[in-house]
Amino acid sequence: MQNLNVGIATSSMTHTGCVREKNEDALIALPKSGIWAVADGMGGHDAGDYASRCVISHLYQAAANYQGQALVDAIPSVIQAANTELYRYANSISTESVIGSTVVVLVLENDRYHCFWSGDSRCYLLRDDTFTLITRDHTEAEELLAEGILSLEEIKNTPAANTLTQAIGVDESPYVDYICDYIYEEDRFLLCTDGLTKVYSDEQLALRVDANNIDKINQSFLTGALDAGAPDNLSSIIVSL
Template sequence: MTISSTKRHYSAKTHIGRVRKVNEDAILALPHLGLWLVSDGMGGHAGGDFASQTIVDILTALPADLSPADVMHAARTALGEAHRAIQKEATRRGSVTIGATVVLLALSEEHFMCLWAGDSRLYRLRDERITMISSDHSIVGELVEAGQLTWAEAENHPHGNQITRAVGVDETLLLDKRRGDILPGDRFLLCSDGLTKYADAETLQRHLCDEPIDRIADDLIRIALDGGGADNVSVIVVDI
């Protein structure tokens, strides 16, 4: 899906990959609110697809006339509602573990806001240089943040897939938030780890620099599929 407007263009796609039987990823684009989201249901747990789709369904119901100042507050409230709905379903299924990562981008005229839990990521490309805006809530992500691992080393770590936060899992939902400015020419990438397993920052930067908006999501998905496609993969690219 590629959509254009006078202010922003975006491309969004999710793919089941080459191995999984169910797509536990879900994506959401609400350009009228300046809001985009990627959610990755927890692999290996019952109901990961339920969790990610619950997040998307509840965010989809946000009022269409929210002001930019109200969007982030409403989104945080909606994620809390999704957290409780997922917990309720987990209890109904016999207290199994159900959860999903989330990374959310909200844009106003001059600023971006990011909310996230888990290891789905937000990047910004500015002046042909990529910056990771979010930080992974995972065992290896925290080791990287502490300077004990590099991202290259983290890729082969035995606990590489273990996340430490997710919507629906812990008693209290813990979300991180980051805010920054936006400039004409900025390009944002939201993605699940089904992409970053196969594409390092250098690869992402090269493609984000070179690819037009109507091809970029398909081309990034292709990187994951050509690499093996062992996981679901989701990509949203938003141009300023």
């Protein structure tokens, strides 16, 4: 549903897709607190739905206790707390058990945006008709590309290269990337799990995300993904200033 608070419009969507038996994605969209996030429980691992909801639950608790810069400052420790809960729970099952989740978090604070992420859930920024990916996937593909070992074309034909290199819950201490910059009038952010980007290229997302009605954008994302077979759970949040 779309919410409006001090000029910020938000629309969120999550769906199981056509293949998975359950939805292992989770999200938070709280315009009044200035925080949005999507999380994706790691497919093929134990309790992926529990993992994503654990991360989002900790973010909800933070939003209830902090706002503004205090909320920004709290995010790293909040993610660490979720990481510790998942890591200990997995170890209580067995030493080989892995319960993990990706996450991407957006916090708007005064005239800045703050983005935290671990894994391959993404945040894009639409500004002045330019659609930019402001996060970088934590995958083997990105590492191989950065090191010049594989080209973009070669990576497309190497499915194993998309293996996650970072996620919440898989190690005692999580690796969390961070970016901060100024916000401007009419900025629009898109947060999404890889269930969306498996179906749509960046170019296809850009063609859809600048429509006036953000609820219709999310409905278009969902309808198109389902028509294409939606091989994974998919979630998206649009934050429009």
